[in-house]
Amino acid sequence: MADYSSVKIEELYDIPAFRNLPDEQVRSLAAVMVRRNYAPGQMIFMEGEQAGSLWFVAAGQVKIIKQSLNGRIQGLCLMNRGKCFGSCPLFDMEKNPASAQALNQVTLFVLPDEAFQQLKTRDPQLVKALLHVYSQRLEHLSRVSEVLGSWSVADRINDCLLTYADRTEPQPTIELTHEKLASLVGTVREVVTRHLTHLEKEGVVRNEVGRITLLNPNALLPPCACPDETTTP
Amino acid sequence: MADYSSVKIEELYDIPAFRNLPDEQVRSLAAVMVRRNYAPGQMIFMEGEQAGSLWFVAAGQVKIIKQSLNGRIQGLCLMNRGKCFGSCPLFDMEKNPASAQALNQVTLFVLPDEAFQQLKTRDPQLVKALLHVYSQRLEHLSRVSEVLGSWSVADRINDCLLTYADRTEPQPTIELTHEKLASLVGTVREVVTRHLTHLEKEGVVRNEVGRITLLNPNALLPPCACPDETTTP
DNA sequence: CGCCTGATGTGACCTAAATCACGTTATGGG
DNA sequence: CCCATAACGTGATTTAGGTCACATCAGGCG
Known part of the structure; x- marks a missing residue:
């Protein structure tokens, strides 16, 4: 079932984080990214696992969840088409802070860790684009905390x-x-x-x-x- | 009451984030950082305000909180001596995602936004040290979300x-x-x-x-x- | 030392929301 | 067309934990 075919440049331009990047950067991204498909309910990665790669939602929806020891599951957010998730290789996070699960039939583009490490040295602009994604995530999480706590x-x-x-x-x-x-x-x-x-x-x-x-x-x-x-x- | 006297180098070495930095870097930090004192209960900054500076706890405890419209307050975390907080100038966050309040008599060292902007261009190592702090914060927040949701x-x-x-x-x-x-x-x-x-x-x-x-x-x-x-x- | 204030203890009560236990309605496959 | 299954609707019951209403205790201070 796994479809590892390559990623098209037009497809990447559909992702907000890349929309304003120059053509050649997107081209080099497309060269190293990988397409993956997931069935509804399938886990994409698990909390605590070794981290590194970056994931972009091409189609479908992905749920980011935390599961605690007592078995209860808390959803953190829902990633729609165009959204980016995954542990940030910019920080030195060793482990995924949460799990990701396909909510329905999902297609993702993966930017593997190694590929990213190479890109980042010669492409500071890309790094900046991703940092911005992460600042939004920080805000989102602090909002989740507020909402859970007092609504x-x-x-x-x-x-x-x-x-x-x-x-x-x-x-x-x-x-x-x-x-x-x-x-x-x-x-x-x-x-x-x-x-x-x-x-x-x-x-x-x-x-x-x-x-x-x-x-x-x-x-x-x-x-x-x-x-x-x-x-x- | 406000005591704007300068910050000593030895004091900065007490802060974990700076402990491994070379002497001259810490020296240049000390030159631009400012000391501030707060009374118990006093607000240090408010959610939604213009952000930028970085704050380090020299003494006392600071509570990071979110206040929602309905008036309820949710504490996010407690910053002890040596901890760093404040909106990250590394991201382009415009606003503080939460408020900070002195829990008791507190002394802080402030790294003003402008000073940080200058430092960061000529000191990538410092940037890395701070990015690490922020990756921990991301982890902490995702933990808070889990805890609030299911414990x-x-x-x-x-x-x-x-x-x-x-x-x-x-x-x-x-x-x-x-x-x-x-x-x-x-x-x-x-x-x-x-x-x-x-x-x-x-x-x-x-x-x-x-x-x-x-x-x-x-x-x-x-x-x-x-x-x-x-x-x- | 008596008073005032802030920090605690503790019971009675009450509401949101989780659980349990069903019944009903879609919907796709054979 | 029938049936299995997933999705939805709804009551009854239970419970964690928030609210109220006090009573006590400790320390500072004039």
Whole structure:
């Protein structure tokens, strides 16, 4: 099943991190990158494993998760087409801080560690592009920490819907089962179902099997922007 | 009250990130760094503010927190003597991803943004040292996410005790009030008190006012390392 | 030494959300 | 077309842990 065929230059330009790079750099990247396919549910790499490579999502969705000793799984984020993940070879991280799992049929482009090490010496611009990706990741994680720590499950679900909605269409949609949404948010299916049916009754979303349509995204917005004017003197 | 006197070279050598740097580099750092003092509870910088500088803890403790719109506060970590925090000028982060607050009387060394920008061009080694700090932060945050998402409050308290214990003495101690511990862990005082008195009954810790002594740290260890041999066939 | 304030102990109560336990609805393959 | 299976809907029950309401204890200080 594994398809190790090469990566086309046009395909690389679809990835935001590379969009502004000059042609020859992308060309040299394409030469060393590898295409990989994964089946739904398949693990791409595991937390704690030796790290190094960089992964780019060409098609499908990848879930980044932490699994703790007690068996519970906490989703950290969902990587869509164009996103980059993997332990950063720029730092000297030895191990993957989390696991990556294909959520559906997935195609990835891999930049192997060795290839990256070579590129980075003669290509500081590339390094800068990737550093930026990592600064976003730091921000994202600190946001996850905030959300997990102080939001209600309902708010977390709303936030997740807004974050991962596909906005290319007039009606933003999310192509996830309740089960998968639940694992991303860090809760269980029943709670997601209940909350979604509630939202549907309010006319905020429409539920179909494996797909949620946002009819009124704004209604999901305020996590709790309680207008706290009451600064009692 | 603000004491802007200069920073001594010996003091910088106390900071792990600089310990292995050659003498002249540390000398040039000392020339541009600034000393600052903060009172207990005082905010050092706020989430969302313009970022840039790097901060090093010379004495006291600094709490890194996220405050969400609903007013709840989630502690991310506690910085002890020698630790480094602040938004990384290496990335192009515009804003602080979190706030920093002095937990007690605190002395900091500040490396201002401008100074750092100059240093980094002629000192790649320094950059590398700091990148390493940031890779640790990424790991820490992903750990926080895991812990918040899937551990019980009791486990989180235990973990916090182990993480922030001062191991220089035979009996590790934590110098925090229950209130402050609670805000670090992301819970309320009562829960911390209850759990600590429970631990004291079991002989695992000793409680004094503003101080907790770990009598048997190992008892705090397993978050839930349930020996799950039962791979039922 | 008595008072005030901040740090603790502890019970009663209450809510969010996880669990359990089903029933119902899609949907694709034979 | 039928059935297995995955996805969804919904109630009843349970529980961790947050909230409230006090009572106690320790240290500083006039």
